[in-house]
Amino acid sequence: RYEKLWLMLGVSMLVGFFVVLLYGQFVQGFMPAHGFxxxxxxxxxxxxxxxxxxxxxxxxxxxxxxxxxxxxxxxxxxxxxxxxxxxxxxxxxxxxxxxxxxxxxxxxxxxxxxxxxxxxxxxxxxxxxxxxxxxxxxxxxxxxxxxxxxx
Ligand code: CUA
Known part of the structure; x- marks a missing residue:
């Protein structure tokens, strides 16, 4: 039972990282408009x-x-x-x-x-x-x- 919980936690953390990563790319995507x-x-x-x-x-x-x-x-x-x-x-x-x-x-x-x-x-x-x-x-x-x- 606990294993499932840990797995869920692990997966959600992975998803979290991806969201942060994508968000970072997204924000950076705006910067080249000003070409820094x-x-x-x-x-x-x-x-x-x-x-x-x-x-x-x-x-x-x-x-x-x-x-x-x-x-x-x-x-x-x-x-x-x-x-x-x-x-x-x-x-x-x-x-x-x-x-x-x-x-x-x-x-x-x-x-x-x-x-x-x-x-x-x-x-x-x-x-x-x-x-x-x-x-x-x-x-x-x-x-x-x-x-x-x-x-
Ligand atoms: Cu004002 Cu250069």
């Missing part, structure tokens, strides 16, 4: 792909934009892509927390020292899209911006 890959913030210049910030064609209408944020600007400062391009942004910071927001789009990421933020957007209409820092980062915060030129 880590990076040594003091070695941004030497760490690929950030040793070469810029825009790179990855496929038909698909681009990767690698950006470094620092007080008080982004490198590169201008990103040019054709209309209809899907741009996968990878951003990190060399100093403090910065923001990465493109008004009138759903692009709004926080750029935290030690991490790589990822976000994507398809620029359907030609025009100039401002990239703004929306995290207070010091005296030059108001001037911290870049732009996406969609042609």
């Amino acid at each position: 890959q880590t990076i040594d913030p003091t070695k941004v210049d030497q760490t690929p792909p950030f040793n070469q910030p810029g825009v790179f064609k990855k496929g038909d209408n698909e681009y990767e934009a690698v950006l470094v944020a620092m007080a008080f600007g982004y490198q590169p400062n201008v990103i040019e892509v054709p209309a209809g391009a899907t741009v996968h942004f990878k951003i990190t910071t060399k100093d403090v927390v910065h923001g990465f927001q493109i008004p009138k789009t759903n692009v709004n990421a926080m750029v935290i020292p030690g991490y790589v933020s990822e976000t994507s957007y398809t620029f359907k209409k030609p025009g100039e899209y401002l990239i703004l820092c929306n995290e207070y980062c010091g005296v030059g915060h108001q001037m911290m911006m870049a732009k996406v030129k969609v042609t």
Whole structure:
């Protein structure tokens, strides 16, 4: 009789572990939405792909934009892509927390020292899209911006 009880206990503990494990995976599943890959913030210049910030064609209408944020600007400062391009942004910071927001789009990421933020957007209409820092980062915060030129 007791054996049955112990077996039940063992099985329920196993199930419990699985639930915890699955829950952990589930929660982690949310994090890549913000793409938290880590990076040594003091070695941004030497760490690929950030040793070469810029825009790179990855496929038909698909681009990767690698950006470094620092007080008080982004490198590169201008990103040019054709209309209809899907741009996968990878951003990190060399100093403090910065923001990465493109008004009138759903692009709004926080750029935290030690991490790589990822976000994507398809620029359907030609025009100039401002990239703004929306995290207070010091005296030059108001001037911290870049732009996406969609042609
Ligand atoms: Cu960078 Cu505010």
